[in-house]
Amino acid sequence: MTETRLREEICRLGRSLFERGLTPGSSGNISVKLDDGGTLVTPTNASLGSLDPARLSRLSVDGKLISGDAPTKEVPLHAALYQTRGAARAVVHLHSSHSVALSMLPEIDPRAALPPMTAYYLMKCGLTALVPYYRPGDPAVADAIKGLAGKYSSVLLANHGPVVSGDTLEAAVFAIEELEETAKLYLLLRGMNPRFLTREQVADLAKVFGLELDDHRHGR
Secondary structure, X not given: OXXXXXXXXXXXXXXXXXXXOOOOXXXXXXXXXXXXXXXXXXXXXXXXHHOOHHHOEEEOOOOOEXXXXXXXXXXXXXXXXXXXXXXXXXXEEOOOHHHXXXXXXOOOEOOEOOOOOOHXXXXXXXXXXXXXXXXXXXXXXXXXXXXXXXXXXXXXXXXXXXXXXXXXXXXXXXXXXXXXHHHHHHHHHOOOOOOOOOHHHHHHHHXXXXXXXXXXXXXX
Protein backbone atom coordinates (compact mmCIF):
# COMPACT_ATOMS: atom_id res chain seq x y z
CA MET A 1 0.00 0.00 0.00
CA THR A 2 1.38 3.43 -0.95
CA GLU A 3 2.05 6.09 1.66
CA THR A 4 -0.78 8.18 0.23
CA ARG A 5 -3.20 5.28 0.64
CA LEU A 6 -1.95 4.58 4.16
CA ARG A 7 -2.55 8.19 5.13
CA GLU A 8 -6.11 7.91 3.84
CA GLU A 9 -6.63 4.61 5.70
CA ILE A 10 -5.43 6.08 9.00
CA CYS A 11 -7.92 8.91 8.64
CA ARG A 12 -10.78 6.64 7.51
CA LEU A 13 -10.35 4.12 10.30
CA GLY A 14 -9.65 6.82 12.88
CA ARG A 15 -12.91 8.53 11.98
CA SER A 16 -14.77 5.22 12.22
CA LEU A 17 -13.39 4.56 15.72
CA PHE A 18 -14.24 8.08 16.85
CA GLU A 19 -17.76 8.13 15.41
CA ARG A 20 -18.60 4.87 17.19
CA GLY A 21 -17.53 6.31 20.53
CA LEU A 22 -14.44 4.16 20.95
CA THR A 23 -12.14 7.06 21.82
CA PRO A 24 -13.50 10.49 22.83
CA GLY A 25 -12.23 14.01 22.27
CA SER A 26 -8.58 14.14 21.24
CA SER A 27 -7.74 10.81 22.88
CA GLY A 28 -6.26 7.83 21.09
CA ASN A 29 -3.54 7.55 18.47
CA ILE A 30 -2.59 5.44 15.47
CA SER A 31 0.71 4.67 13.77
CA VAL A 32 1.78 2.70 10.72
CA LYS A 33 5.28 1.47 9.88
CA LEU A 34 6.47 2.41 6.39
CA ASP A 35 8.63 0.38 4.05
CA ASP A 36 11.63 2.68 4.60
CA GLY A 37 11.50 2.08 8.36
CA GLY A 38 9.88 5.41 9.14
CA THR A 39 6.47 5.83 10.71
CA LEU A 40 3.24 7.70 10.07
CA VAL A 41 1.68 8.81 13.36
CA THR A 42 -1.40 10.80 14.31
CA PRO A 43 -0.56 14.27 15.66
CA THR A 44 -0.76 15.39 19.27
CA ASN A 45 -4.07 16.87 20.45
CA ALA A 46 -5.81 15.62 17.30
CA SER A 47 -9.23 14.01 17.27
CA LEU A 48 -9.28 10.70 15.41
CA GLY A 49 -12.59 11.89 14.00
CA SER A 50 -11.12 14.78 12.00
CA LEU A 51 -7.64 13.80 10.86
CA ASP A 52 -6.08 15.44 7.79
CA PRO A 53 -3.97 13.04 5.68
CA ALA A 54 -1.51 15.81 4.82
CA ARG A 55 -0.93 16.76 8.46
CA LEU A 56 -0.12 13.31 9.83
CA SER A 57 3.30 13.19 11.47
CA ARG A 58 5.97 11.54 9.31
CA LEU A 59 8.83 10.25 11.46
CA SER A 60 12.25 9.03 10.34
CA VAL A 61 13.71 5.65 11.32
CA ASP A 62 15.24 7.26 14.42
CA GLY A 63 11.98 8.96 15.40
CA LYS A 64 12.68 12.50 14.22
CA LEU A 65 9.83 14.54 12.72
CA ILE A 66 10.27 14.89 8.97
CA SER A 67 6.95 16.48 8.03
CA GLY A 68 3.46 17.15 9.31
CA ASP A 69 2.28 18.29 12.72
CA ALA A 70 4.00 17.40 16.00
CA PRO A 71 3.34 13.72 16.79
CA THR A 72 1.40 12.23 19.67
CA LYS A 73 3.27 12.13 22.96
CA GLU A 74 2.71 8.37 22.95
CA VAL A 75 5.39 7.78 20.29
CA PRO A 76 7.60 5.88 22.80
CA LEU A 77 4.72 3.48 23.45
CA HIS A 78 4.31 2.77 19.74
CA ALA A 79 8.07 2.47 19.21
CA ALA A 80 8.35 -0.11 22.00
CA LEU A 81 5.74 -2.33 20.35
CA TYR A 82 7.46 -2.09 16.96
CA GLN A 83 10.78 -2.92 18.60
CA THR A 84 9.50 -6.00 20.42
CA ARG A 85 6.88 -7.23 17.96
CA GLY A 86 8.89 -7.83 14.80
CA ALA A 87 5.87 -8.48 12.56
CA ALA A 88 3.99 -5.38 13.72
CA ARG A 89 3.18 -2.88 10.99
CA ALA A 90 0.56 -0.83 12.83
CA VAL A 91 -0.30 0.18 16.40
CA VAL A 92 -3.62 1.52 17.69
CA HIS A 93 -4.17 3.04 21.13
CA LEU A 94 -7.64 4.05 22.36
CA HIS A 95 -9.39 5.24 25.50
CA SER A 96 -12.35 2.90 24.96
CA SER A 97 -14.58 2.84 28.03
CA HIS A 98 -14.96 -0.88 28.74
CA SER A 99 -11.27 -1.64 28.27
CA VAL A 100 -10.33 1.24 30.58
CA ALA A 101 -12.84 -0.02 33.16
CA LEU A 102 -11.41 -3.53 32.92
CA SER A 103 -7.90 -2.19 33.56
CA MET A 104 -9.06 -0.73 36.89
CA LEU A 105 -10.52 -3.91 38.39
CA PRO A 106 -8.58 -5.42 41.31
CA GLU A 107 -8.89 -9.05 40.22
CA ILE A 108 -7.30 -8.59 36.80
CA ASP A 109 -4.31 -10.85 36.20
CA PRO A 110 -1.45 -8.87 34.57
CA ARG A 111 -0.48 -11.95 32.54
CA ALA A 112 -3.99 -12.57 31.17
CA ALA A 113 -6.33 -9.65 31.67
CA LEU A 114 -9.28 -11.56 30.21
CA PRO A 115 -10.28 -15.24 30.41
CA PRO A 116 -10.98 -17.23 27.20
CA MET A 117 -14.48 -15.88 26.67
CA THR A 118 -14.90 -16.19 22.91
CA ALA A 119 -13.10 -17.76 19.97
CA TYR A 120 -12.72 -14.43 18.18
CA TYR A 121 -11.11 -12.79 21.18
CA LEU A 122 -8.41 -15.47 21.20
CA MET A 123 -8.05 -15.41 17.41
CA LYS A 124 -7.63 -11.65 17.15
CA CYS A 125 -6.03 -10.71 20.47
CA GLY A 126 -4.54 -13.81 22.03
CA LEU A 127 -3.48 -13.05 25.59
CA THR A 128 -3.81 -9.48 26.85
CA ALA A 129 -1.25 -8.13 29.31
CA LEU A 130 -1.92 -5.44 31.91
CA VAL A 131 0.91 -3.01 32.66
CA PRO A 132 0.93 -0.63 35.65
CA TYR A 133 -0.21 2.98 35.47
CA TYR A 134 2.13 5.60 34.03
CA ARG A 135 1.16 9.15 33.21
CA PRO A 136 0.34 9.63 29.49
CA GLY A 137 3.50 10.17 27.50
CA ASP A 138 5.81 8.89 30.25
CA PRO A 139 8.79 7.20 28.52
CA ALA A 140 8.74 4.59 31.31
CA VAL A 141 5.70 2.99 29.68
CA ALA A 142 7.99 1.99 26.81
CA ASP A 143 10.20 0.11 29.26
CA ALA A 144 7.12 -1.67 30.63
CA ILE A 145 6.15 -2.73 27.10
CA LYS A 146 9.70 -3.89 26.38
CA GLY A 147 9.56 -5.90 29.59
CA LEU A 148 6.81 -8.01 28.00
CA ALA A 149 9.48 -9.27 25.57
CA GLY A 150 7.18 -9.26 22.55
CA LYS A 151 4.86 -11.93 23.95
CA TYR A 152 1.73 -9.77 23.67
CA SER A 153 0.19 -7.94 20.72
CA SER A 154 -2.65 -6.79 22.99
CA VAL A 155 -1.92 -4.70 26.10
CA LEU A 156 -4.00 -2.79 28.65
CA LEU A 157 -2.43 0.31 30.20
CA ALA A 158 -3.84 0.54 33.73
CA ASN A 159 -6.29 3.43 34.22
CA HIS A 160 -5.58 4.55 30.67
CA GLY A 161 -6.61 2.30 27.80
CA PRO A 162 -5.76 -0.50 25.36
CA VAL A 163 -2.92 -0.59 22.85
CA VAL A 164 -2.78 -3.24 20.14
CA SER A 165 -0.34 -4.03 17.34
CA GLY A 166 -1.11 -5.83 14.10
CA ASP A 167 0.53 -6.92 10.87
CA THR A 168 -1.75 -4.44 9.07
CA LEU A 169 -3.61 -1.35 10.22
CA GLU A 170 -6.95 -3.03 9.61
CA ALA A 171 -5.89 -6.06 11.68
CA ALA A 172 -4.87 -3.82 14.58
CA VAL A 173 -8.19 -1.96 14.43
CA PHE A 174 -10.21 -5.18 14.30
CA ALA A 175 -8.25 -6.59 17.24
CA ILE A 176 -8.70 -3.54 19.46
CA GLU A 177 -12.43 -3.54 18.65
CA GLU A 178 -12.60 -7.22 19.66
CA LEU A 179 -10.74 -6.43 22.88
CA GLU A 180 -13.23 -3.68 23.72
CA GLU A 181 -16.22 -5.94 23.06
CA THR A 182 -14.72 -8.73 25.17
CA ALA A 183 -14.05 -6.28 28.01
CA LYS A 184 -17.70 -5.26 27.75
CA LEU A 185 -18.81 -8.90 27.97
CA TYR A 186 -16.60 -9.43 31.01
CA LEU A 187 -18.15 -6.45 32.80
CA LEU A 188 -21.68 -7.59 31.89
CA LEU A 189 -21.03 -11.09 33.23
CA ARG A 190 -18.86 -10.19 36.22
CA GLY A 191 -20.02 -12.08 39.29
CA MET A 192 -22.35 -14.35 37.31
CA ASN A 193 -20.01 -17.38 36.99
CA PRO A 194 -20.19 -17.58 33.17
CA ARG A 195 -18.93 -20.54 31.14
CA PHE A 196 -15.59 -19.83 29.48
CA LEU A 197 -13.99 -21.90 26.73
CA THR A 198 -12.48 -25.10 28.05
CA ARG A 199 -8.80 -25.95 27.84
CA GLU A 200 -9.63 -28.44 25.05
CA GLN A 201 -11.56 -25.82 23.08
CA VAL A 202 -8.69 -23.36 23.42
CA ALA A 203 -6.20 -26.02 22.29
CA ASP A 204 -8.38 -26.74 19.25
CA LEU A 205 -8.43 -23.06 18.27
CA ALA A 206 -4.67 -22.83 18.70
CA LYS A 207 -4.13 -25.88 16.48
CA VAL A 208 -6.57 -24.93 13.71
CA PHE A 209 -5.66 -21.25 13.50
CA GLY A 210 -1.98 -21.45 14.44
CA LEU A 211 -2.35 -19.38 17.60
CA GLU A 212 0.42 -19.04 20.14
CA LEU A 213 -1.47 -19.18 23.42
CA ASP A 214 0.03 -19.61 26.84
CA ASP A 215 -1.87 -22.13 28.97
CA HIS A 216 -2.25 -19.58 31.76
CA ARG A 217 -5.95 -19.00 32.46
CA HIS A 218 -6.90 -20.24 29.00
CA GLY A 219 -9.36 -22.96 29.71
CA ARG A 220 -10.37 -24.72 32.89
